[in-house]
Amino acid sequence: MSLHLYNTLTRTTERFKPIRQDEVKVYYCGPTPYNYAHIGNLRAYLNSDFVVRSLRFLGYKVKTVMNITDIDDKTIRDSQKSRKTLQEFTEFYAGEFLTDLSKLGIRHADTIAPISTLITDMRKMIQWLFDKWYAYLAEDGSIYYSVSKFRKYGELAHLDMSGMISSVRINNDEYDKDQVADFALWKAYDSESDGPNKWTIEITLDGKTQKLDGRPGWHIECSACNYRFFGEQIDIHMGGIDNLFPHHQNEVAQTEAYTGKQFSKYWMHGGHLLVDNKKMAKSAGNFYTLRDVVEKQSDTAPELIYRGFRLMALQNQYRENFNFTFERLGAAVNTIRGLDEMMKRLGRYIAKLPETSEERTGRGKLKFHEISREFRDNQQYFMQEFVDKLEDDFDTVSAMTIVFEFQGYVNSGIDEELFSPLEARSLVDLMRSWNEVIGIFDFSLLESESLPADIQALALDRYDAKMAKNWAEADRIRDELASKWWKMIDEKNGWRVEKI
Numbered sequence: 001m002s003l004h005l006y007n008t009l010t011r012t013t014e015r016f017k018p019i020r021q022d023e024v025k026v027y028y029c030g031p032t033p034y035n036y037a038h039i040g041n042l043r044a045y046l047n048s049d050f051v052v053r054s055l056r057f058l059g060y061k062v063k064t065v066m067n068i069t070d071i072d073d074k075t076i077r078d079s080q081k082s083r084k085t086l087q088e089f090t091e092f093y094a095g096e097f098l099t100d101l102s103k104l105g106i107r108h109a110d111t112i113a114p115i116s117t118l119i120t121d122m123r124k125m126i127q128w129l130f131d132k133w134y135a136y137l138a139e140d141g142s143i144y145y146s147v148s149k150f151r152k153y154g155e156l157a158h159l160d161m162s163g164m165i166s167s168v169r170i171n172n173d174e175y176d177k178d179q180v181a182d183f184a185l186w187k188a189y190d191s192e193s194d195g196p197n198k199w200t201i202e203i204t205l206d207g208k209t210q211k212l213d214g215r216p217g218w219h220i221e222c223s224a225c226n227y228r229f230f231g232e233q234i235d236i237h238m239g240g241i242d243n244l245f246p247h248h249q250n251e252v253a254q255t256e257a258y259t260g261k262q263f264s265k266y267w268m269h270g271g272h273l274l275v276d277n278k279k280m281a282k283s284a285g286n287f288y289t290l291r292d293v294v295e296k297q298s299d300t301a302p303e304l305i306y307r308g309f310r311l312m313a314l315q316n317q318y319r320e321n322f323n324f325t326f327e328r329l330g331a332a333v334n335t336i337r338g339l340d341e342m343m344k345r346l347g348r349y350i351a352k353l354p355e356t357s358e359e360r361t362g363r364g365k366l367k368f369h370e371i372s373r374e375f376r377d378n379q380q381y382f383m384q385e386f387v388d389k390l391e392d393d394f395d396t397v398s399a400m401t402i403v404f405e406f407q408g409y410v411n412s413g414i415d416e417e418l419f420s421p422l423e424a425r426s427l428v429d430l431m432r433s434w435n436e437v438i439g440i441f442d443f444s445l446l447e448s449e450s451l452p453a454d455i456q457a458l459a460l461d462r463y464d465a466k467m468a469k470n471w472a473e474a475d476r477i478r479d480e481l482a483s484k485w486w487k488m489i490d491e492k493n494g495w496r497v498e499k500i
């Protein structure tokens with residue numbers, strides 16, 4: 001097979017053919033940093049992460065760009081409420097957002113651009129749109145995009161434009177489909193709502209240069225960001241389905257009017273994360289941040305929660321909506337524990353094996369080969385299936401069923417002492433390669449000696465305390481270990497520690 005993906009633009013599944021083989025350009029709309037991200041937002045970035053990692057895994061050279069929407073209605077409103085400068089305010093939440101991404105194993109975009117650094121780029125684009133009659137100046141000093149001038153308006157979002165009234169205008173960043181309207185490229189300064197947040201651009205209108213105080217509209221930000229870092233065309237534009245209209249539709253109108261070329265060859269839209277079957281949204285008040293989830297699951301190590309949430313996203317097709325519940329998260333965390341158990345068992349198995357077949361001593365069950373034909377065939381089967389699933393519109397749900405089949409194969413092979421030293425290591429290699437996409441395996445569990453020094457010291461102290469029958473001290477150390485997410489298990493002739 002070859003890679004196929006569902007393109008929102010054509011509403012069909014198409015074979016992926018990048019514009020240039022040597023660089024696949026992928027853009028996804030970044031966050032609006034006016035608060036902590038909720039896990040619905042984070043699902044959108046998990047989706048982008050799976051797609052980008054899959055493309056790289058399949059051999060494509062990918063370059064990624066993400067903006068940070070630091071100038072918008074909400075950041076301006078809430079920065080003033082919190083009595084911080086817009087920059088201070090948005091830098092804080094953008095930083096928290098990037099930390100959340102890292103916790104979930106989401107790789108950061110190669111270029112991350114706050115929109116406030118792109119005012120000159122936006123000015124240039126607005127001037128050009130104005131010169132070519134796509135834009136006009138309103139009485140209040142705002143500049144609007146005239147949607148009736150763009151022939152293909154509505155194509156991406158599949159809108160019926162037959163009854164369009166071109167003179168309707170809207171200056172909100174977000175609006176509904178039934179409000180198709182001319183939208184703001186530049187919003188005139190309003191001292192009441194904008195406070196100290198004002199930018200000035202020079203625009204030449206009918207031969208006269210004017211200074212316009214105000215701020216950019218949301219949509220022009222992404223058009224300018226793409227143009228600055230990628231040029232005229234990109235391969236894939238991603239985002240949540242809620243961004244299809246008006247945001248992405250307006251990006252197309254701006255960029256294609258500006259360049260005269262198709263903007264993005266493929267558009268990929270992710271489904272929503274729901275709570276009680278409703279879209280998780282800050283405005284609906286039905287949201288959890290990653291911090292909320294960790295607090296609510298206080299008996300589970302945060303690191304397991306992060307991997308559990310990542311697994312939940314992998315186990316739901318990216319275009320489908322899915323309902324978040326704590327039971328489902330708990331089930332995903334248990335699945336992660338199962339994968340961790342397999343990893344530990346494999347680590348112990350490898351540690352017990354001699355280095356090479358020649359050194360093999362009386363362990364009758366080991367076969368006299370380094371890598372058997374059957375093993376090679378199995379490995380090939382697992383790899384090929386995994387690749388096939390990803391090539392089928394990034395079907396991570398089915399790819400994960402292959403991972404679980406593999407887990408069963410590894411566990412039973414360990415039970416039967418089936419794998420030779422080289423084979424056991426090649427199982428690890430396969431998982432390392434898959435992990436470039438799924439990012440949920442913990443390879444540190446392979447190494448039994450990888451016990452952190454502070455944990456080992458605590459365990460030894462606790463053992464001494466117990467030997468001295470100092471139960472209070474032993475309990476104190478047990479709690480300290482638990483606060484670091486480790487537990488000590490007593491064994492007949494000593495002890496061992498395990499991650500909780």
Ligand code: AMP
Nearest residue numbers: 031032040041044239240272273279280
């Ligand atoms: P925002 O910070 O509001 O600009 O949103 C950032 C990203 O999160 C966008 O790609 C949205 O489409 C996406 N998004 C917002 N809410 C949800 C949700 N409930 N489920 C999935 N993605 C969402």
Ligand code: ZN
Nearest residue numbers: 029030222247
């Ligand atoms: Zn965007």
